Amino acid sequence: MNVLVAGGAGFIGSNFINYILSTRDDYLIVNLDKLTYAGNLENLKLCEKNKNYHFVKGDITNNELADYLFKKYEINFVINFAAESHVDRSILGSEVFYRTNVIGTNVLLEAARRYNVKKFLQVSTDEVYGSLGSTGLFTEQTPLSPNSPYSSSKAAADMAALAVHHTYGLPVVITRCSNNYGPFQFPEKLIPLMIINSLNNKKLPVYGDGLYVRDWIYVIDHNKAVELVFEKGRAGEVYNIGASREMKNIDIVKLILNKLGKSEELIEYVKDRPGHDRRYAIDSSKIQNELGWKPKFEFEQAIDSTIDWYLQNKNWWERIISGEYKKYYEVQYGIY
Ligand code: NAD
Ligand code: TYD
Secondary structure, three states, X not given: OEEEEEOOOOHHHHHHHHHHHHHOOOOEEEEEEOOOOOOOHHHHHHHOOXXXXXXXXXXXXXXXXXXXXXXXXOOOEEEEOOOOOOHHHHHHOOHHHHHHHHHHHHHHHHHHHHOOOOEEEEEEEHHHHOOOOOOOOEOOOOOOOOOOHHHHHHHHHHXXXXXXXXXXXXXXEEEEEOEEEOOOOOOOOHHHHHHHHHHOOOOEEEEOOOXXXXXXXXHHHHHHHHHHHHHHOOOOOEEEEOOOOEEEHHHHHHHHHHHOOOOHHHEEEEOOOOOOOOEXXXXXXXXXXXXXXXXXXXXXXXHHHXXXXXXXXXXXXXXXXXXXXXXXXXHHHOOO
């Protein structure tokens, strides 16, 4: 299988490539990544010398490049992780979200169509469903109702992918996963941000009342589901992925402080995110019943090993937070 993995230098994509290349020898992976602020080749050190791995620095919106790569590497499969992925950044400026997430995805879909690829997996998010009240779960039948520029761009990409399946018969599958955590997650996201700020004795900015709920899944569980849907998922279908582990933000923040032996006085309630979705929760019975997937990691153990990873990989995140990230942090939180 010659697989174009787009966005493989980011958090989930790099975990996916590291996992696949350490367990499979039937994948030739071509990783196409623009190396935006979120892309980092340090995440893929283990793969550098693997003969089944090639890295190409490039933008998924580049038609000519896509065409060249599909031809050169005889690409017959695609997994698209590439995206602008952070809600807060999409609120600060949405243009690049639509460019990468919508136009970029369509460029890959069009190339896949020209080269008759056998499967195209679009990595999507539960955020396309919008927000839940205090009860209920997102199923694959839940109407799309995205609320942020990020989630609306992901919903548009999903629609583009399904349209290419419907119109031309390209074998497209879509996964919609809940919030991930684990190694190599960029510090702007809730869990790494709170770990790193705690370690640096900086304030932990909790939006609004802190009672917003996310459904957390360890990144390896997500990637095993991606592998399964990629190989066995039915064309034209959507598969929700989630580990049924709902947590209030404030409880995660307190858990991290507690594990690191820090005081809850570091918590600072700050101005809420505009349009903040109250609750996400996934019904993953379709992938469980149809494909036999099940999450393997318990939240308690996996959050512990995630915290340990950040403790043991200070060099990785110290380099990040001393660069461009400082400017983002200042704009987003008003201080550094
Ligand atoms: P990330 O921001 O860590 O990584 C995104 C990667 O895409 C980076 O390596 C970046 O350089 C690359 N990229 C961005 N624009 C590009 C472009 N124009 N051309 C080529 N490469 C480009 O994101 P992530 O958290 O790893 O998310 C991966 C995918 O999973 C995204 O599609 C996201 O919507 C989806 N997702 C994420 C989560 C989560 O909790 N993080 C949950 C569900 C779904
Ligand atoms: P985030 O990691 O940005 O993921 P998403 O918004 O895509 O679910 O945020 C997770 C939750 O944590 C969300 O409810 C917003 C909240 N949050 C804070 O309270 N403070 C922060 O500094 C960040 C980044 C997020």
